[in-house]
Amino acid sequence: MDLDVAVVGIGRVGLPLALAFADRGLRTLGIDKKIDTLAALADGRMPFYEPGADEILTRVQDAGMLELSGDVALAARARHIVLTLGTPSFTHIEIDVSQIRSVLDDLLPHLREGHCIVLRSTIAPGTTEFVAGYLEMHRGFTVGEDLFVAHVPERIAASRFFEEISTLPCIVGGIGERSGDVAAELFTGLGAPIVPTSPIEAELAKIWTNILRYTMFALPNRLMMECEQYGANVFEVIDLINRDYPRGGMKMPGMTAGTCLRKDFTFSEERSPAPGMLLAVSRVNESVPLFLVDGLKRRLAGGTLRAKKIAVLGLAFKSDTDDERDSLSFKLMRLLERELALVAAHDPMSPSSTLTLEEAVGGADAVVLATNHTSWQDPLMLERIASLAAPGAVLADPWDCFDQRAVFGELRALADGAGPDAGDSAPPATAPTIV
Numbered sequence: 001m002d003l004d005v006a007v008v009g010i011g012r013v014g015l016p017l018a019l020a021f022a023d024r025g026l027r028t029l030g031i032d033k034k035i036d037t038l039a040a041l042a043d044g045r046m047p048f049y050e051p052g053a054d055e056i057l058t059r060v061q062d063a064g065m066l067e068l069s070g071d072v073a074l075a076a077r078a079r080h081i082v083l084t085l086g087t088p089s090f091t092h093i094e095i096d097v098s099q100i101r102s103v104l105d106d107l108l109p110h111l112r113e114g115h116c117i118v119l120r121s122t123i124a125p126g127t128t129e130f131v132a133g134y135l136e137m138h139r140g141f142t143v144g145e146d147l148f149v150a151h152v153p154e155r156i157a158a159s160r161f162f163e164e165i166s167t168l169p170c171i172v173g174g175i176g177e178r179s180g181d182v183a184a185e186l187f188t189g190l191g192a193p194i195v196p197t198s199p200i201e202a203e204l205a206k207i208w209t210n211i212l213r214y215t216m217f218a219l220p221n222r223l224m225m226e227c228e229q230y231g232a233n234v235f236e237v238i239d240l241i242n243r244d245y246p247r248g249g250m251k252m253p254g255m256t257a258g259t260c261l262r263k264d265f266t267f268s269e270e271r272s273p274a275p276g277m278l279l280a281v282s283r284v285n286e287s288v289p290l291f292l293v294d295g296l297k298r299r300l301a302g303g304t305l306r307a308k309k310i311a312v313l314g315l316a317f318k319s320d321t322d323d324e325r326d327s328l329s330f331k332l333m334r335l336l337e338r339e340l341a342l343v344a345a346h347d348p349m350s351p352s353s354t355l356t357l358e359e360a361v362g363g364a365d366a367v368v369l370a371t372n373h374t375s376w377q378d379p380l381m382l383e384r385i386a387s388l389a390a391p392g393a394v395l396a397d398p399w400d401c402f403d404q405r406a407v408f409g410e411l412r413a414l415a416d417g418a419g420p421d422a423g424d425s426a427p428p429a430t431a432p433t434i435v
């Protein structure tokens with residue numbers, strides 16, 4: 001084995017990880033089947049935005065520490081084989097392990113004693129045992145003795161990889177006596193404290209890390225809908241809940257989604273002993289776009305969005321990233337289009353081409369702040385939007401990106417500092433619709 005580590009699936013998680021290993025002097029091989037990814041990297045370019053990654057890519061390529069390939073079988077050149085493959089969820093509420101199985105099948109004939117397979121992807125409880133059993137059944141290894149399998153979940157947030165990789169506790173759940181130790185040998189070099197545990201506890205810890213966040217964000221989103229129902233201001237209520245209260249902690253509302261939060265709960269829900277609770281959490285977060293559409297309808301002239309120009313600012317699923325996967329902005333735009341609105345989108349970080357701010361907001365009847373990019377959190381941006389939009393235009397800002405403490409408000413009045421209830425004369429809603 002002439003390499004230290006192979007990372008299979010060099011996407012948003014795998015590529016920064018491969019760079020981190022290579023930058024710490026490990027002979028690293030990055031493997032992916034995406035031609036575009038391999039071509040960009042061969043060209044010395046990152047295929048997506050991750051702060052700090054460009055410099056590290058240049059450094060490790062100059063030092064010859066990072067090889068690239070499209071051939072999964074070559075992963076067997078490394079002692080540690082880290083799988084950072086996609087693990088989507090079927091609409092049946094069930095993990096889709098097909099990417100992992102396909103790579104295991106490609107690897108099977110090449111695996112030798114001493115190899116360590118690390119599952120870095122987010123997986124449903126029991127998947128590490130499944131992988132170990134699959135390798136034992138098809139190749140006769142005794143996992144934990146002659147071949148090693150461990151789950152070492154990725155808990156780093158996109159855009160914070162190089163900040164967090166050497167500090168976030170690294171959970172290692174190994175199969176049998178020795179898998180955990182062998183996997184830990186690889187990750188120790190990254191500098192974060194290693195926390196050994198069982199595979200099932202590692203799997204549960206990862207998915208419940210995300211379930212916790214998804215649920216915590218569903219509560220203010222649900223509260224935002226209830227406040228609309230009663231004509232109350234959600235930001236006032238959140239302030240009343242949290243202010244000087246030692247047991248508070250209500251989060252802020254927003255367009256809660258993204259490729260992890262939107263599917264990781266299904267890995268618990270698929271075999272839930274109390275089915276439905278996490279589905280309800282998902283339904284609340286998934287209802288935010290419809291809540292915004294209905295709110296705009298109630299506030300725009302004639303109670304209709306037909307032929308009204310609606311600017312959607314932000315396509316990324318969260319602030320300061322170019323990751324649009326599983327962003328609710330697209331659901332919002334589809335719902336607006338089904339109301340016959342004229343949708344105009346702008347996102348300066350978007351990899352897809354969007355309109356300029358002037359084109360998107362110019363003459364708009366309403367503006368929806370769909371992503372809370374940091375650069376937008378500025379009174380000058382609010383003034384800019386107000387001066388571009390049509391007179392009487394409505395702003396929907398569920399994140400409170402502009403610090404106006406109003407989910408909906410009349411844009412010009414808000415920019416002029418008229419306060420949270422500026423121009424918000426919508427009648428109380430009926431019960432919020434859950435899609």
Ligand SMILES: NC(=O)c1ccc[n+]([C@@H]2O[C@H](COP(=O)([O-])OP(=O)(O)OC[C@H]3O[C@@H](n4cnc5c(N)ncnc54)[C@H](O)[C@@H]3O)[C@@H](O)[C@H]2O)c1
Nearest residue numbers: 009011012013032033034084085086087099121122154158
């Ligand atoms: N994106 C995040 O912020 C994040 C955070 C924590 C955990 N995770 C988890 O990490 C895993 C990976 O997520 P991601 O966002 O990096 O996904 P991704 O889609 O960006 O990356 C997966 C990569 O695997 C490659 N791939 C798929 N099948 C392959 C095959 N047969 N051979 C070679 N390459 C193959 C794909 O081409 C892709 O580039 C998922 O389980 C995800 O839930 C993601």
